[in-house]
Amino acid sequence: MDPARALATRFRLVQHPDLRILTFDGESLVFNPRLWHTHFLNASAGLILECLGEAPASAAELAALLVDEAGRPALPPDQIATALAELAGLRLIEPDDAAAAA
Amino acid sequence: MKMKVSRRRLIQGALATPMVLTVRSAAGTGAALGSAGACRVVDRDRYRDGQVKKSLLSTNDETIKYVRKEYKVGEIRKKSNKAVESGHYLLGDDGFYWKVVRSGDNCDVTKSSFTTTSHEWHKDVRKEYGLRGFDSTYSQHKWIWEKPDYSPLTGSCWSSLKV
Amino acid sequence: MKLGELPVGEVERLLRREGLGLAFGPARVRLRSEVGALAPALQRVYAAYPVEAPGGFYDVSARLAPAGGLRRFVRPQVSFWLDGESPFEPFPADTHLPLVEWGVNWAIAMRLNQHLLLHAGVVERGGRAVLLPALPASGKSTLTAALASRGYRLLSDEFGVVRLGDALLLPMPRPVALKNESIAIIRAFAPGAVIGPEFPKTRKGTVAHLAPDAASVAARHTPAAPALIVFPKYTPGIGVEVEPAPKARAFAQLSVNAFNYELLGPAGFDAVGAIVSRCGCYQLRFGDLDAAIEQIGRLLG
Numbered sequence: 001m002d003p004a005r006a007l008a009t010r011f012r013l014v015q016h017p018d019l020r021i022l023t024f025d026g027e028s029l030v031f032n033p034r035l036w037h038t039h040f041l042n043a044s045a046g047l048i049l050e051c052l053g054e055a056p057a058s059a060a061e062l063a064a065l066l067v068d069e070a071g072r073p074a075l076p077p078d079q080i081a082t083a084l085a086e087l088a089g090l091r092l093i094e095p096d097d098a099a100a101a102a
Numbered sequence: 103m104k105m106k107v108s109r110r111r112l113i114q115g116a117l118a119t120p121m122v123l124t125v126r127s128a129a130g131t132g133a134a135l136g137s138a139g140a141c142r143v144v145d146r147d148r149y150r151d152g153q154v155k156k157s158l159l160s161t162n163d164e165t166i167k168y169v170r171k172e173y174k175v176g177e178i179r180k181k182s183n184k185a186v187e188s189g190h191y192l193l194g195d196d197g198f199y200w201k202v203v204r205s206g207d208n209c210d211v212t213k214s215s216f217t218t219t220s221h222e223w224h225k226d227v228r229k230e231y232g233l234r235g236f237d238s239t240y241s242q243h244k245w246i247w248e249k250p251d252y253s254p255l256t257g258s259c260w261s262s263l264k265v
Numbered sequence: 266m267k268l269g270e271l272p273v274g275e276v277e278r279l280l281r282r283e284g285l286g287l288a289f290g291p292a293r294v295r296l297r298s299e300v301g302a303l304a305p306a307l308q309r310v311y312a313a314y315p316v317e318a319p320g321g322f323y324d325v326s327a328r329l330a331p332a333g334g335l336r337r338f339v340r341p342q343v344s345f346w347l348d349g350e351s352p353f354e355p356f357p358a359d360t361h362l363p364l365v366e367w368g369v370n371w372a373i374a375m376r377l378n379q380h381l382l383l384h385a386g387v388v389e390r391g392g393r394a395v396l397l398p399a400l401p402a403s404g405k406s407t408l409t410a411a412l413a414s415r416g417y418r419l420l421s422d423e424f425g426v427v428r429l430g431d432a433l434l435l436p437m438p439r440p441v442a443l444k445n446e447s448i449a450i451i452r453a454f455a456p457g458a459v460i461g462p463e464f465p466k467t468r469k470g471t472v473a474h475l476a477p478d479a480a481s482v483a484a485r486h487t488p489a490a491p492a493l494i495v496f497p498k499y500t501p502g503i504g505v506e507v508e509p510a511p512k513a514r515a516f517a518q519l520s521v522n523a524f525n526y527e528l529l530g531p532a533g534f535d536a537v538g539a540i541v542s543r544c545g546c547y548q549l550r551f552g553d554l555d556a557a558i559e560q561i562g563r564l565l566g
Contacts, residue, residue, distance in 0.1 A: 018531040022538045027513035029125075031534035036527065038125040038534060040517050045120035075120070083120035090122065125517045 001088045007081035011088065012056035012096040013049065019092075021049065034091040044075060045083055049092065056096035059084055175202050177224040178216060187216065190227050202230060269312025277304040279316070284326070286317030290437045290485040291380060291426055292373050293322065296365065298329040300343055306362040310440040310461040310474045313482040325372040329365055331358065347372050360464050363472045366442060370423055373437075374524040380435065381536040382524040383425030387434055388417035393492035393565055394434045396425050396544070398522055404499030404551070407447040410475050411554045412561065414455035419481040420489060424524075429532050432539035433488035438481040440474035448473045454554055493565050494519070494546045497557070505556040507549045507564070515546040 001009070013019075018033035028046035030039045041049060044066070051057055051065055059081040068074040087093045178199055179186045191199040191214065199216040268276065268285075279285045280298040285307070287294050295317075298304070325347070332342035332355040342355035345368035352371065356364040374382060386397040386409030395412070399405045406422050413419040420426075420436040428435055440461065443451055448471065451458060459476040494515055500506075519537050520526045526533045547564060551557035 020531055020534045020538070022516070022534075022542075024512035024516070024541070027511065029513055029516050029534070029538070031531050033531065036530055038517075038520060038526075040121075040123040040125055040513060042118055042121040044118055045122050048120055079119055083122065086122050090124075125521055 001085045003078065003081045003085045006085040006088065007059050007077060009084070010056050010058045010061075010096040011052055011084055011093040013053040014092055014094050021053075023050075030092065032090060032092055037090075039090065039092075045087075048080060048083055049087065052093055173230050174226055175228050175230050176226040178221045179224040181220060181222050186224050187221070191216070192230070193218070193223070266316055267312065268308055268314050268316055271308070271316065273305050273308055276308050277301060280304055280307075283319040286319060286323065287311060287314050288317050288485075289439060291435045292324045292377055292437060293317065294325040294327065294369055294373075295319075295323040296327055296329070296369075298361075298365075299331060300329050300358065300361050302359070303329060303361045303365065306462050307365070309459065310362070310476045312459070312476060313479040324376055325369055327365070327368055327372065329361060357466070360467050360472075362461065362474065363442075363464050363467050366440065366474065369439075373424065377424075377426065378525050378528055379429070381427035381429060381526065381529055381533050383427060383519060384423070384522045384524060385425035385519075386422045387420035387425045387436075387489075388412045389420055389434075389489040390417050390562075390565060392490060394420065394489035395493045395495060395561060395565060396434075396491060396519075396540070397495055397497055398425075398519055399423075400496065400498070400518070400522065402499065403497045404447075405497055406441055406443060407450060407499070408497050408551070408554070408557060410441045410443060410447075410451050410458075411454055412558060413441070413475075413478065413481065414451070414458055415558050418484060418489075419477050427536045427540065428488065429529070429536055432491065432536050432543070434491055435488050436481070436485045438477040438485050440476055443473050443475055445470040450554070451475060491540045491544050493561070494541070494544045495561060495564070496546075496548045498548070498550045499552070500550040501552050503550060503552040505549065505551045505553060505560045507547050507560055510546040510548045512541050512546055515544075516541045 014034070016033050018031065020029075020031035022029045023046060026043035026046065028041040028049065030041060030049070031037075032039060047066055048062055051062055057065065059077040062080050062084075063073045063075060063077045066074050066080075084093065088095075173192045175190050175192050177186055178191050190202050190204075192202055192211070194200050194213070197218045199214050199218075199221060200211050201214050202211050268287075271279075276285065280296060280303065284295040284297045287296070296307070328346040330344050330346060331337050332344050341358040343358045343361055343364060344351050344355045345353055345364050347368065353364075353368065383396065384399045386399065386405045388395050388397075388409060395417070397403075397405050397409055409419070409422040418436075419438045419441070420434055421438060422441040423439070424437055426435040426437055427433070443460070448460065448463060452460060461474040461476065463471055463473045465471045494510070496510060496515070496518065516537055519541065520533070523533070523537075526537065529536070545564060549557060549560065551560075
């Protein structure tokens with residue numbers, strides 16, 4: 001999925017019994033059972049995945065959620081969309097069909 | 103689904119472009135020991151997604167990976183009349199019982215027509231130890247039963263036997 | 266009876282006939298050999314090991330045999346056989362022990378997949394284990410040998426064997442392979458250490474094997490809890506420098522360097538995660554073995 005399309009899509013975390021997410025000091029390791037790979041996520045990417053694990057969200061919604069200590073959005077939506085496209089390519093997240101269908 | 107209201111805060115000083123890396127083995131075994139590729143164990147009952155299965159298998163695999171396995175060998179009987187079948191069997195995960203024939207150093211394992219539908223376990227007789235090898239296709243793999251002169255005891259191959 | 270207590274003729278007879286059985290902890294290995302020179306070398310580096318009864322299951326059944334044909338006589342070679350197959354090119358006949366050690370290592374790495382196999386040296390003191398992951402040019406084997414010579418129990422210099430489920434480390438105390446300059450370094454560092462014969466001109470240069478001490482061999486069925494991960498880097502000219510290693514990166518380094526991490530999937534992930542969670546993680550640059558050992562002792566607490 002290209003970032004432009006990811007910008008307009010609401011995503012959710014893929015549910016799988018063998019999905020593993022482990023976080024140390026903000027950095028995350030993820031076992032991806034669909035590709036049988038392990039991924040390293042920096043703090044920003046880890047928080048994106050964490051948010052999607054709680055509820056589906058779009059890039060714009062995530063931008064509003066991820067703020068700095070002053071309460072300002074910390075990441076521009078297009079950067080978040082690039083990360084979402086990458087996570088979707090790894091099949092860790094998927095479009096939230098329920099929201100699309102609603 | 104409603105979005106959570108709570109807001110996230112990035113760790114101060116860690117504002118950074120989101121980064122996702124895939125941790126790749128330096129072909130651990132390959133780099134350290136010179137062998138090519140690695141086979142991955144796939145539980146076929148759980149990973150029925152063909153695309154996932156294909157991605158798990160190295161196309162360059164010339165190496166069989168083994169797992170040491172202990173198996174119960176025993177007697178089975180018909181469910182209908184409790185008649186005990188002759189010989190000794192182990193249970194495969196394909197629902198079939200496999201007949202185990204030991205003759206001194208030799209051991210042969212062959213698939214019987216008995217299944218968990220028609221038969222049930224009667225009693226344990228012994229344990230057998232083998233090394234179960236998985237090749238790159240997973241559907242063909244071999245056993246090495248323990249035998250003093252180091253050659254494989256059986257060339258029996260069967261598919262869908264869980265580790 | 267321990268291997269070192271047998272007459273060498275008896276060791277050679279066992280190797281030629283029913284095989285010499287050794288239990289390394291989680292792996293049982295049976296060796297046969299038609300190469301007479303192997304017996305005294307094997308006896309020296311495995312002296313503390315009890316000889317196993319010939320029956321029972323062996324994870325690895327290996328045989329060393331002279332290569333066939335002209336190579337039996339002209340620049341003679343030996344071959345390593347594993348369950349009826351010969352997975353490697355033959356070696357020169359005078360590198361018999363290194364070939365056996367590498368061959369058995371290879372077989373263990375292929376077969377012991379009921380455990381996670383980290384590529385690391387492992388030692389233990391006071392019930393707390395130290396993992397020394399084997400990155401290139403790390404000096405891992407030299408440091409492991411030095412620690413074992415200073416009162417640490419040797420679990421392994423090659424395999425961190427992690428039991429799935431509880432992430433305890435299982436000992437497999439086999440001879441430590443020393444290469445090139447490390448041989449002289451350990452001879453000087455530990456004059457009482459038992460080191461086997463030197464084998465020059467192997468593919469890794471000159472190789473010799475430090476025998477595991479009797480206490481480590483006797484405790485080879487006693488697991489240890491991981492407490493410290495130290496990524497060593499031999500840096501000539503310095504004493505010792507240490508800094509904390511971020512745990513997520515320690516996870517990545519451990520898993521990348523394991524023999525069968527990818528094979529085990531989520532079970533491997535869980536095991537590495539448990540270890541990293543429980544351990545302090547540090548990068549250690551060292552040029553001085555005594556300083557490195559003292560620093561590791563401080564980190565272990």
